[in-house]
Amino acid sequence: SAADKGGWSSFMAKEISEEPEAVANTVRGRVGDDGLVHIPELEGLDELFGTISRVVVVACGTASYAGMVGKYAIEKWTKLPVEVALSHEFRYSDPVIDEHTLVVSISQSGETMDTLMAVKYAAAHGAKTLSICNTQGATIPRESDAVVYTHAGPEVAVASTKAFVAQITALYLFGLHLARVRGTLSEQALAENIAQLQSVPDKIAEVLTQQDEIAQLAHWMSDSRAVLFLGRHVGYPIALEGALKLKELAYIHAEGFAAGELKHGPIALIEPGQPVFVVVPSPRGSQTMHAKVVSNIQEIRARGAKIIAIAEEGDVAVLPFADTVVRVPLAAPLFEPLLAVIPTQIFAMELATAKGLDVDQPRNLAKSVTVE
Ligand code: G6P
Numbered sequence: 585s586a587a588d589k590g591g592w593s594s595f596m597a598k599e600i601s602e603e604p605e606a607v608a609n610t611v612r613g614r615v616g617d618d619g620l621v622h623i624p625e626l627e628g629l630d631e632l633f634g635t636i637s638r639v640v641v642v643a644c645g646t647a648s649y650a651g652m653v654g655k656y657a658i659e660k661w662t663k664l665p666v667e668v669a670l671s672h673e674f675r676y677s678d679p680v681i682d683e684h685t686l687v688v689s690i691s692q693s694g695e696t697m698d699t700l701m702a703v704k705y706a707a708a709h710g711a712k713t714l715s716i717c718n719t720q721g722a723t724i725p726r727e728s729d730a731v732v733y734t735h736a737g738p739e740v741a742v743a744s745t746k747a748f749v750a751q752i753t754a755l756y757l758f759g760l761h762l763a764r765v766r767g768t769l770s771e772q773a774l775a776e777n778i779a780q781l782q783s784v785p786d787k788i789a790e791v792l793t794q795q796d797e798i799a800q801l802a803h804w805m806s807d808s809r810a811v812l813f814l815g816r817h818v819g820y821p822i823a824l825e826g827a828l829k830l831k832e833l834a835y836i837h838a839e840g841f842a843a844g845e846l847k848h849g850p851i852a853l854i855e856p857g858q859p860v861f862v863v864v865p866s867p868r869g870s871q872t873m874h875a876k877v878v879s880n881i882q883e884i885r886a887r888g889a890k891i892i893a894i895a896e897e898g899d900v901a902v903l904p905f906a907d908t909v910v911r912v913p914l915a916a917p918l919f920e921p922l923l924a925v926i927p928t929q930i931f932a933m934e935l936a937t938a939k940g941l942d943v944d945q946p947r948n949l950a951k952s953v954t955v956e
Contacts, residue, residue, distance in 0.1 A: 588740075596741035596833075596933050596943045601792065603926065604785035606746040609735035610753040611781055614761075619775045621760040623732055630765045632712060632729075636686045639666040640711075642674050642702040643690040644953070646744040646828065647751055651690050652821035653921045654755030660918070661763040661777070671702035672956070685711040688758070692739055692747040693952035694722020701956065703727050716754045718747050732758055741944045742951045743832045745929045748825065749788070749922050756781055756918075780916045784923070787913040791926040794910060798927055801892065801908055802934035805859055812853065812860045812889075813840040813928070814880060816873055818921045819863035826861055826928030832946050833936040843880045856888030861931075863924045864895040864902055869917030874901070881905045894924045 592598035616622040626633075639658060641651035648670055655666040669679070671689070681687065687706035691699045694717040703713050703724055715728035718736050725731035734750035760777055763769040769777075805811075811830055815823035823840035830838035841850045843862070854860070862881055867874040878901050881891055885905045893906040896914055903909065912923040936943045 593937075594741065594933070594943045596743060596745060599739055599741055599746045600926070600929055600933065602737060603746045603749050603792070604789045606734070606736035606750040607753045607781075607788065607922065608785040609737070610750045611757065612735070614757050615778055615782075619778065620764050620771065621757050621774065621778055622764075623757060623761045625732060626730060626758075626761055629730055633686075633762055633765050635684060636664065636712065637684040639664050639686045639688055640674070640679065640681065640706070641666065641668045641688045641690060642671045642699055642706070643668075644671050644696055644698055646748050646825060647690040647692060647699075649821040649825040649828070650748055650751035650755065651688075652824070653752050653818050654759065656818050657756050657918050658759040658762070661759045662766055662768050664762075669702075671696070671698040674702045675705045679709075681706055681709050681711045683710045683712070686714060687711045688714045688716060688755075689724055689728065690716045690751050690755070691722075691724050692718045692734075692736075692744055692751070694719040694724040695952045695954050696724070697954050697956045700724050700727065714758070716751055716758070718750065740951075742946055742949050743829060743932070743943070748925065752922055753781065753784070777916075777918075780919045784915070784919060787915060787923055788926055790913050791923055794927070795930055798910065798930045799934040802931050803938045806935055806938040808836060808859050810837045810839075810853075810858070812850065812858065813838065813863070814843040814846065814860060814877070815840065815863035815924075816843040816865055816877055817870075818918060819843075819865055819924060822863050822921045822924050822928065823861070825925055826863075826932070829929055829932035830935065832949060833932045833943055834939060834941065835947070836935070843877050846880050846883065851884065851887070854884045854887040854889050858884075858889045859892065860884055860889045861892045861894065861928065864893050864899060866896045866914070866917055866920060867899055867901065868896075868914070869920075874899075878902060878905070894927055896920070
């Protein structure tokens, strides 16, 4: 009912508005008096975490893209190799796992059958299992050795939004917890990273103030037949997620690509008028990566692409080539995806709305897929 939506036009609109809280609530209670990450649920597991040599993330859909983002952070902070596998591919790939492997599952519902079966397979083959889940007492956390709950609150809309940012948050908390236990980051680096994470909710709130401009853009683009998304490094999974949202909600053919792959194929798709979202990495992170993405933008612009750049405030390098620039506040590179994803979610919701579609209940989809 309208009352449950708290005055919002859809659950999805309400859930997007709750993203700052989803991140803040997931961090709450997990930073100790020393200013470092201590996840109470993982107390007593230091010895176990000391023995692992590898992490494999298993998930489906949006949760798998959260896993891809998490890989960059966990590898950087812990120096453990992290692999991300789709749950349904993992089990049939004869995966290399043993008692030194930690299998981290990510699931909003905690009931996705493919992910549950991947966790059971991992446990049966001697791996340790950790569940990142948004639903207290769901099946996947019950089947796992440990659980880190995301506190996004109930997510009703079929397409995941606030759970996604909460999943990245939980993976980052876990990465910082692990780095402290394993001694792979200095206290200063641990503290700086948690401070970055704590600043994310206010920054998401800033992105949300651009809702009307993004809605207008979606309105203009409502007869697009295909939309492409490009990203690099942590922006790559955001390109994949942005494309998934558009498929799910607006039934538009959308593809996400690693920007560096452009010249290996996707550039052939560019024709005059083709809309392309580009997640632009901060020039304050890797200048090389930033320059390469700007050069990708020039290449496709020269072939007539219509560019929607998602770029950090003050990044003027994109201005001459972008048809539209959506700004995100400054953040350390690893934290940019938590901001850059927001405009893509709003865009998909607004475009579906402009087409008169039901954004909460897209056709053919279920909130939680409990069959294999
Ligand atoms: C379904 C939903 C997606 C979700 C995926 C994984 O396909 O429509 O939005 O990302 O399942 O769900 P989970 O509950 O495991 O995160």
